[in-house]
Amino acid sequence: xxxxxxxxxxxxxxxxxxxxxxxxxxMTRLRFVLEDESLIKEDEIEKIDGVAGTMKKGGQYQVIIGxxxxxxxxxxxxxxxxxxxxxxxxDEHPKGNWTIKGILNSLLDFLVGCLTPAIPVVIGFGxxxxxxxxxxxxxxxxxxxxxLLDIIGDTGFYFIPLVIAYTASKxxxxxxxxxxxxxxxxxxxxxxxxxxxxxxxxxxxxPVYASNYAYSVIPALLATWVLSIVLPRVDKITPGWTKTIFxxxxxxxxxxxxxxxxxxxxxxxxxxxxxQIFDVSRGNLPWLTMMVLTALLPIIIMTGMHHAINPIVFTxxxxxxxxxxxxPAMLATNFAQAAASFAVALKSKNKNLKSVASAAAxxxxxxxxxxxxxxxxxxxxxRPLIAVMIGSGVAGLLVGILDLKAYVFASPGLISIIQFxxxxxxSNFISAAIVVVVSSVLTFILxxxxxxxxxxxxxxxxxxxEKSNLKETGKYEVQSPMSGxxxxxxxxxxxxxxxxxxxxxxxxxxxxxxxxxxxxxxxxVMFQTGHAIGLKSDEGDELLIHVGLxxxxxxxxxxxxxxxxxxxxxxxxxLLEFDRDMIRTAGFDLITPLIFTNLKDTKMKLEIQxxxxxxxxxxxxxxxxxxx
Numbered sequence: 001x002x003x004x005x006x007x008x009x010x011x012x013x014x015x016x017x018x019x020x021x022x023x024x025x026x027m028t029r030l031r032f033v034l035e036d037e038s039l040i041k042e043d044e045i046e047k048i049d050g051v052a053g054t055m056k057k058g059g060q061y062q063v064i065i066g067x068x069x070x071x072x073x074x075x076x077x078x079x080x081x082x083x084x085x086x087x088x089x090x091d092e093h094p095k096g097n098w099t100i101k102g103i104l105n106s107l108l109d110f111l112v113g114c115l116t117p118a119i120p121v122v123i124g125f126g127x128x129x130x131x132x133x134x135x136x137x138x139x140x141x142x143x144x145x146x147x148l149l150d151i152i153g154d155t156g157f158y159f160i161p162l163v164i165a166y167t168a169s170k171x172x173x174x175x176x177x178x179x180x181x182x183x184x185x186x187x188x189x190x191x192x193x194x195x196x197x198x199x200x201x202x203x204x205x206x207p208v209y210a211s212n213y214a215y216s217v218i219p220a221l222l223a224t225w226v227l228s229i230v231l232p233r234v235d236k237i238t239p240g241w242t243k244t245i246f247x248x249x250x251x252x253x254x255x256x257x258x259x260x261x262x263x264x265x266x267x268x269x270x271x272x273x274x275x276q277i278f279d280v281s282r283g284n285l286p287w288l289t290m291m292v293l294t295a296l297l298p299i300i301i302m303t304g305m306h307h308a309i310n311p312i313v314f315t316x317x318x319x320x321x322x323x324x325x326x327x328p329a330m331l332a333t334n335f336a337q338a339a340a341s342f343a344v345a346l347k348s349k350n351k352n353l354k355s356v357a358s359a360a361a362x363x364x365x366x367x368x369x370x371x372x373x374x375x376x377x378x379x380x381x382x383r384p385l386i387a388v389m390i391g392s393g394v395a396g397l398l399v400g401i402l403d404l405k406a407y408v409f410a411s412p413g414l415i416s417i418i419q420f421x422x423x424x425x426x427s428n429f430i431s432a433a434i435v436v437v438v439s440s441v442l443t444f445i446l447x448x449x450x451x452x453x454x455x456x457x458x459x460x461x462x463x464x465x466e467k468s469n470l471k472e473t474g475k476y477e478v479q480s481p482m483s484g485x486x487x488x489x490x491x492x493x494x495x496x497x498x499x500x501x502x503x504x505x506x507x508x509x510x511x512x513x514x515x516x517x518x519x520x521x522x523x524x525v526m527f528q529t530g531h532a533i534g535l536k537s538d539e540g541d542e543l544l545i546h547v548g549l550x551x552x553x554x555x556x557x558x559x560x561x562x563x564x565x566x567x568x569x570x571x572x573x574x575l576l577e578f579d580r581d582m583i584r585t586a587g588f589d590l591i592t593p594l595i596f597t598n599l600k601d602t603k604m605k606l607e608i609q610x611x612x613x614x615x616x617x618x619x620x621x622x623x624x625x626x627x628x
Contacts, residue, residue: 003068006050007075010063013048015039017080024552025073029496030063031552037061055495064496070525113171114221115310118163119409122314125156126408126419129321133407133423157318161186161213161220168224174231178248179224182255186213186223186264203257209265215318217311219267223259230255271315287400294329294396295389298337298374317409327406327419328435330368332395334412335436336443337373338365339391340384343447344377348454353377356568365440368413380573381452391443395435402431475607478537479571480620481518481545484510485613487591494549497593502544504606505595506621508614515545515576516616517569518594526567526575527552530559533575541602541623544595547578548588558582572617596623 011017014032022033034040037056045054045063050072055062065072076082132149140146156163165183169176185191194201195210202208213219234250235243300306309326316323338361345357360373378385398404405428406412408419420432487507492498497507515533524542525534531551535543547559558579563569583590599605607622614620 003050003071003075004079006048006065007072007079009048010045010051010072011076011080013041013044014061014063015041017082020080020082023073023076023082025069029065029069030073030076032061032063034061062496064501110171110221111310114164114168115217115314117167117170118160118314119310121156121163122160122317122409125153126317126410128156129153130408130418130421133421136423137421137425157314158214159187160314160318161216164217164220165224168221169227172224172228174224174228175248175251178231178251178255179227182223182227182252182259183220185256185260186219203261206257206261208260209268211265211268213264213268215315216268216271217314218271219259219264222263222267223255226258226263227251227255230258271311274312285400286403287397290329290400291393291397293325294332294399295393297329297333297392298370298378298385298388301333301370301374313409317407321423322405322407323409324403324405327409327412328399328404328432329392329396331404331406331412331417331420331432332399332435332439333388333392334364334368334370335439336388336392336395337370337378338362339440339443340388340447341373341377343387343444344381344384344452347448347451350454352568353454364413366414368411368416370411380570383450383452384447387443387446387450391439391446394442395439398431398435398438402434404428404431404435475622475624476519476539477609477619478543478621478623479516479518479617480508480610480614481515481575481594481616482508482510482592483512483514483614483616484508484592486608486610489593489595492549492591492593493589494593497546497595503595503597504599505543505593506606506608507591507593509591510547510580511613512616513578513580514574514616515547515578517571517573517575518543518620520571521569523563523565523567523569523575526561526563526565529554529556530561530576530578531556533561535569539602539623540598541596541604542598544593544597545575546593546595547576548583548590548592551583551588554583554586554588558586 010030011020014020014034015036016039019035019039020032021035024031040061042054045051050065050068051063054064128149132146132153135141135143135146135149161183162180165179166176169179192212192214195212200207201210231247231251234247234254238246238250297306306326313323313326316325341357341361341364345354345361348354348357357373357377360377364370364373374385378388404420405422406419407422408416410416410419412419417432417436418429420429422428485508487509489500489505489507490498492507496502497505517535519535519537519539519541521535521537523533524536525532527533529552531548531554532544532546535545537543551559560577562574562576569575580590596604596606604623604625607624609619609621
C-alpha cells in the first residue's frame with residue numbers, strides 16, 4: 001500500500017483540507033469532523049486501495065484503514081497543515097469523569113503530559129550544574145568560567161515556569177504565546193522586587209499574596225489551565241472582526257488578575273504544603289520515610305504516581321540544589337530491579353526468559369530504565385518483585401540514615417550516578433555507592449533464595465507440546481482474553497466489525513474489567529488511550545482486542561494498560577484493566593470485538609470452541625490451517 005497516495009486520495013475525496021475541522025485516529029480508523037459532509041465523494045473513498053470502509057457516527061466521518069491507520073494519519077499530517085486534535089476549536093472541552101478515580105486519573109495524565117516534555121531541560125541544565133560542581137572541586141571556583149557556567153546552569157531552573165507554560169499549553173490545546181506571556185508576568189524583575197520588599201501589595205484593592213514564582217512548577221500549570229478556560233469563552237463573546245484586538249486583550253485582562261490574586265498563590269501554597277509534609281516526615285523519621293517510600297516505589301512506578309512527586313523534585317533542585325526524596329529512592333529501586341533480573345537470568349533455564357531478564361538487568365543498571373525489568377520480569381514472576389521491595393526497602397533505610405542527596409534530575413543508573421557528587425566533597429557519592437551495593441547484593445540473594453516459578457524451557461515463552469501439536473494437527477488453541485458472554489461478530493452494533501471489514505473474529509460482552517494475553521507472543525500496539533491492543537502470536541497471527549465501541553472518545557479515562565509496545569507476553573498475562581462502571585455510565589457499549597486481522601495471509605480459519613459464556617484464560621477458539 002502506498003501510504004502517501006492513500007493519504008492524498010482520502011483528503012481529496014472528503015472535500016480537501018479546507019473541509020476538515022478536526023482529525024483524530026483510533027486503533028483502526030481515521031476520524032474526521034468535517035465542515036460540510038455533502039462534499040464527501042463516497043464512491044471514490046471506498047475505491048481507494050487501503051480503505052476498508054467508511055461510516056458516519058457521533059458527528060464524525062470515519063474512514064476505516066486497519067493496522068496501517070497510524071502511518072496514513074501521519075502522512076495526512078505531513079501533507080497538510082493539520083495537527084490532529086490540535087487543529088480543532090477550543091470551544092469544546094471533553095466532559096470529565098467526575099469520580100474520585102476519574103479526577104485523579106485526569107490530574108495524573110495532566111501532570112505527566114506537562115512535566116515529561118520538560119524533563120530533558122531539567123536533565124540538561126542539571127548536568128551543566130554538575131560539570132560546574134566538578135570544576136569547583138578541581139579548584140577553579142573563583143574563575144569567570146565557573147561563574148558563567150553557574151548562571152547558565154541556573155537558567156533552566158529559574159525559567160522552568162516558562163517551560164511548563166509551554167508544555168501545558170500544548171497539553172491543554174490553548175494559546176502557547178499567551179500562556180508564556182502570562183507566566184512571564186510572574187517572573188518580571190519588578191514584580192519579584194516588589195514581592196521581596198515586604199510592602200503590602202494589592203490589585204484593585206484586592207490583596208496579592210507575595211511569593212517568589214521563579215523555579216516553581218505548579219503556578220505555571222494553574223495559570224495555563226485558567227487561560228485554557230478563559231480563552232474559549234472570550235472567543236465566543238468577541239465578534240469576528242474584533243478578535244485580533246479584543247480576544248487577546250480580554251484574555252489577558254481576565255486571566256492575569258485571576259492568576260496573580262488566586263491561582264499563582266494557590267499553586268505556591270500547594271507546593272509549599274506538600275514539600276513541608278515530606279520535610280516533616282523526613283525530618284522526624286527519615287529512615288522510616290525513605291524505607292517505606294523505596295519499598296513501595298515499584299508499585300508507585302507501576303501506577304505512574306511517581307510523576308506526581310516530580311514538581312517537588314524540580315523545585316528542590318532549583319531552590320536548595322538537591323533532591324533527597326525521589327531520586328535517592330529510585331537509586332535503590334533501580335539497582336534492586338537490575339539485581340533481581342540478573343538473578344532470574346542466571347537461575348532460569350528458559351532461554352528466552354534468560355535473554356529478556358539479561359536485557360532488563362542492563363537497562364535498569366546502566367540506563368536507569370526499569371520498565372523492562374518491572375513488567376517483563378519481576379512483576380510477571382511475582383516472587384522477584386517481593387525480593388525487589390525488600391531489598392530496595394532495606395537500601396532505602398540506608399538512604400534515610402545517610403541523608404543521600406541527588407544533585408541532577410535523571411533516572412539513577414551507572415551512566416548518571418555522578419548525579420550524587422556533592423559540591424562539598426565525595427562523601428555523598430560514597431553513600432550512593434553503599435546504597436547501590438546493599439540494594440544489589442541483598443536483592444540478588446533474596447531472588448536466588450526465594451526463587452520463582454520458572455517458565456518451560458522453550459525459546460518463545462510458549463508451550464512446546466502445543467507447538468508440536470500445531471505442526472502435527474494444523475491447529476492451536478487461543479484462550480479467551482476476558483470473561484463474559486459470547487456474541488457473534490455479525491451482531492456487533494458497528495459495521496466496521498459486523499461486516500468483518502478488518503477481519504474475522506468473535507465478540508465478548510465482558511463481565512469483569514480485565515484483559516489477559518490469549519496466546520504467547522508480542523504486543524504490536526498498545527494504543528495510548530488504552531482502549532485497544534494489537535497482539536501478534538508466536539505463530540504470526542495478529543489479533544486486535546477493541547474494548548467497547550467508540551471508547552477512543554474517552555481519551556484513556558477508565559483504562560489502565562499494564563504492558564507497552566513490543567512487550568513479550570505469555571498466555572495469561574494481564575494486559576489491561578478497565579473501569580466497566582465508568583465506561584457504561586459515560587454511555588459507551590462495552591462489547592469487545594476480537595478480530596484476527598491477517599487470516600488471509602496466514603491461511604488460518606477460526607473454530608469457535610466456547611458457547612454462550614466463557615471465563616478468562618480458558619479455551620475460546622482454535623486457529624486451524626486451511627491446508628488441512
